[in-house]
Amino acid sequence: MADLIKVQEADFNIQDEYDAMRSDNQEDGAIVFFTGLVRDFNQGKDVTGLFLEHYPAMTEKALGKIVEEAKERWPINRVRLIHRVGQLYLSDQIVFVAVSSKHREAAFDACRFIMDYLKNRAPFWKKETTTQGDVWVEALEKDQTAMEKWDK
Amino acid sequence: MIHVLFFAQLREQLQTDQVQVSIDTPCTVQDIQDWMLTQHPEWKDVIEGRPLMAAVNQNMVSSDATVNDSDEVAFFPPVTGG
Numbered sequence: 003m004a005d006l007i008k009v010q011e012a013d014f015n016i017q018d019e020y021d022a023m024r025s026d027n028q029e030d031g032a033i034v035f036f037t038g039l040v041r042d043f044n045q046g047k048d049v050t051g052l053f054l055e056h057y058p059a060m061t062e063k064a065l066g067k068i069v070e071e072a073k074e075r076w077p078i079n080r081v082r083l084i085h086r087v088g089q090l091y092l093s094d095q096i097v098f099v100a101v102s103s104k105h106r107e108a109a110f111d112a113c114r115f116i117m118d119y120l121k122n123r124a125p126f127w128k129k130e131t132t133t134q135g136d137v138w139v140e141a142l143e144k145d146q147t148a149m150e151k152w153d154k
Numbered sequence: 155m156i157h158v159l160f161f162a163q164l165r166e167q168l169q170t171d172q173v174q175v176s177i178d179t180p181c182t183v184q185d186i187q188d189w190m191l192t193q194h195p196e197w198k199d200v201i202e203g204r205p206l207m208a209a210v211n212q213n214m215v216s217s218d219a220t221v222n223d224s225d226e227v228a229f230f231p232p233v234t235g236g
Contacts, residue, residue, distance in 0.1 A: 038236050054235070055162050057228060060212035085235060097236050117236060123214060125228075126235025127162035138163040141232030 005081045007069060009061045011088040014098055019082050023102050030079050034109040035100035036117055040090050045140065047132040051091040052139075057125035061085070068119040072101070075115065076108040083116065085126065115152055121145040156186060156221060161230035167200040175227075183208045184217040186227055207232055 004022065016037065023033050042049055069081050080102040090096060099116050103109040128139040156175040165171050177189050191198055209228040210219055221227055 056235070057159070057161055057209070057212070057230070059226070060209055060228070063212050064214070121236040122233065124235050125161065125209070125230065125233055127231065128234045129162070138231070139234040141234050145236075 005069065006083065007062055007065045007081075008084045009056060009058075009065070009087055010084065011086060013086070013095060014084045016098065019084070019098060019100055023080050023082060023100050027080065027102065029104065030102040031104050032106040032109045033100060033102045034106065034113040035098065036113055037095055038097040038117075040092050040094045040096060042092050044130060045137075047130070047134055047137060049092070049130045049132050051089065051131045053089050053129045053131070054087045054096070055127045055129065056085075056087050060125050064124045065120065068116055068123060071119070072112040072115050076103065076112045078103040078108050078112045081112075081116070083120075085120070085124070087126070118145070118148045118152065122149045155223065157224075157226050158186060158190070159226065159228040161228065163231050164200065164206065164229060168194075168197055179223040179225075180220050182217065183210065183215060183219050183221060183227065186221060187217070187229070201229075205232055206230065 040052055065083055069083060072078065078101050082100045084098045086096055099113055101109045101113045122145055130137050130139055156177060158173045158175050160168055160171055173190065175186055175189055177185060187201060191201060206229050208215055208217060210221055210225055
């Protein structure tokens with residue numbers, strides 16, 4: 003099994019991850035991936051960076067459960083999921099999710115499903131450094147709604 | 155003895171990252187929360203003033219979930235990763 007679930011401070015290289023999805027894999031016809039980045043404006047404030055806290059004993063376990071659930075729902079093959087923690091700055095990469103499958107539909111859906119669940123079920127918390135001081139990011143209703151739509 | 159952990163803004167507001175709870179088990183997550191408020195009435199506004207999530211042995215649960223002796227319980231604000 004060529005899956006990867008990793009929580010790390012270090013940056014990641016998308017080419018390396020993409021290559022790992024393709025390497026020794028002749029059965030998949032589609033790879034979909036998503037990257038989340040640190041942006042400069044959030045919840046009404048100018049952001050200069052953020053600190054990502056997590057619950058070390060739980061984080062990879064929670065991500066593993068989300069990936070497992072995606073695999074039960076769609077005929078997908080490989081999944082690579084990386085989430086960074088610690089101090090990050092503008093336009094840094096935060097999260098990477100890649101899903102491969104025989105056909106594109108399952109890969110598109112499963113990639114989005116994993117992100118929607120990660121936003122609500124994985125124990126990460128962002129504290130943004132802004133021009134008005136440090137601020138904990140508030141969870142958004144729209145992220146909850148995005149997850150719930152998968153159960154409709 | 156139940157080992158209780160706090161994360162993120164909740165940890166900052168309570169000014170501690172953990173507490174040991176002596177309570178009869180099995181009990182529920184809600185019982186742990188009630189116990190904490192009995193021992194630390196000054197935590198009331200922080201704990202009841204906002205939605206909190208909980209985990210037992212690193213699995214996210216609702217407040218009626220069962221807690222056994224030696225379990226690790228965590229309380230934290232709604233998550234904001236991704």
